[in-house]
Amino acid sequence: MIEKILGFAIFGSVGILIIVLGWLIWKKEKINLMHDYHVKKVTEENKPAFCKLSGIGLIVIGAGLLASAVLLGVTESAYSFLCFAACFVLGVGMLIAAGRKYNR
Secondary structure (H helix, E strand, O other): OHHHHHHHHHHHHHHHHHHHHHHHHHHOOOHOOOOOHHHOOOOOOOOHHHHHHHHHHHHHHHHHHHHHHHHHHHHHHOOOOHHHHHHHHHHHHHHHHHHHHHOO
16 A cells, blocks of 8 residues: 555656656746757747747656556556657657757
8 A cells, every 4th residue: 555655646646756857947038947958040030939838748758657656546547658659759749840940
């Protein structure tokens, strides 16, 4: 039982942290939260679009982790990680798309 609570707390906390970071990048345009080589070629005119796509990508990853934690707590099934895997692939795809489109 303690493992279940600890797993939920850790996964949920990390998911919330990633969601908050994504929100800060998207809504507040805190591009400095990303590593320099991810943003060094992003122009000022492309900064809002880059921040939006990157921030939403991080939010998707965090939401997948949070949903996986909730599903794992409710169902106690390893299939709950499929939710995280799908969201992770989608979120990383968004991050890669943002980098390819705006960081050239």
